[in-house]
Amino acid sequence: MMKLQAVSNRKLYLQIADQIRDQITAGAAAPGKQLPSERDLAASLGVSRPTLREALIALEVAGLVEVRVGVGAFVRGPQSPGDGLPEQSHSPVEIMAVRRMLEPEAAALAAQSIAPEGLARLAEVLGHMQADADQDRWSSEWDRTLHLAIAEGAGNSMLREILDILWNSRSEEVDKRFHDHLATISEVRQQIMEDHRAIVAAIVQRDGEAARAAMAAHLDYVSAAMLNTWE
Template identity: 70%
Template sequence: MKLQAVSNRKLYIQIADQIRDQILAGAVEPGRQLPSERDLAVSLGVSRPTVREALIALEVAGFVEVRVGVGAFVRDQSKGSAALPDEGHSPIEIIRVRRLLEPEAAALASQNISPEGTARMAEAMRRMQAETAGNRWSSESDRMLHLTIAEGSGNSMLREVLDLLWNSRFEVVDTKFHEHLASMSEVRTHIMDDHARIVAGIVQGNAEAAREAMAAHLDFVSAAMLGAWD
């Protein structure tokens, strides 16, 4: 009986493996731009989001430099590079699960959040406003707001699941993904406005407004992650 080994590696890592091997073989010289996401997706028979995750994994490992709005460029390998980050989760999968859970967490928080939770949301908003005004973005203040809302839902299991998702948000590929998003001022401003609407719905005790605002926010982030960068 002849059997082939089954790979359980994430698809985007398998794609990154192929591109890395081509780089190391000299198929693309240092400083040269890789084919566009669209062309890579067609050649590999995968989706553009999968290609994007692969490129960011390659960027984390030091094989390419991703320039938002331009494309991915091969880096000089003479100083070596790191192993591909094979342990984390797919950023696209993380945001999709958050989209399933966080709108309901916001709706529940509008009915259950404590005065301390409301104060903590206000503090997170103050921090994010200062960061946005200074053309920077902190994942910590973003996490503070979202997990305060999860805590305010009054559902401990929902809070634990969302805490797990946010821990995954700080894995290296996901972190780099969001760094690229945060580099765009229009994205930072839109997210700030989204957060203000979410908090307003919760403070007003309006479950539907809070739910819709959170859903719209996560839809925007998802669309920004999937939008064309090259």
């Protein structure tokens, strides 16, 4: 009789998080101890740094580690082997990859199709975001509202529904924690605000090519920040 093993369809970053959790609960890393660097952990596990970073965020959501931006990840404790990982969260890196495929085209369509009331809504939301920026604050809800207002302005209900699903995924535990860490970095907040102003300006000018380019540049920046602005 053939002896076969079931193929696991668990997300890779959760499988990696399992391995690190097992080491922590076995006592390989004591409470308060800093874990090895992302680069070293990724090399030891044979995975990319983005996947390793997602695993660390999953461990943080589970209460097993504390991630300190610019410093590293530290073991929290004492912990129980039963501490659960966020099994239902999508991969933040995969969510961003799909957004980069779709949102530049949504911005280009919005520049062509958005109604006057849609432009007024974009101006209103941008004003709220600027008021927060002036107070050195960041609201993920206004961020979501702006992007979905652009999707609404594109005039394609299916595209709007798909982007709504993506942004709902942004509110899941791992993705939310990922972006919460980014929002603690002042230079990232400032650049994102500048990007949003450029996107809205292109849409107001009815310049589809400029809107597409501005949205693509924005998402490229955030994607790079997710992967680079950390240690």
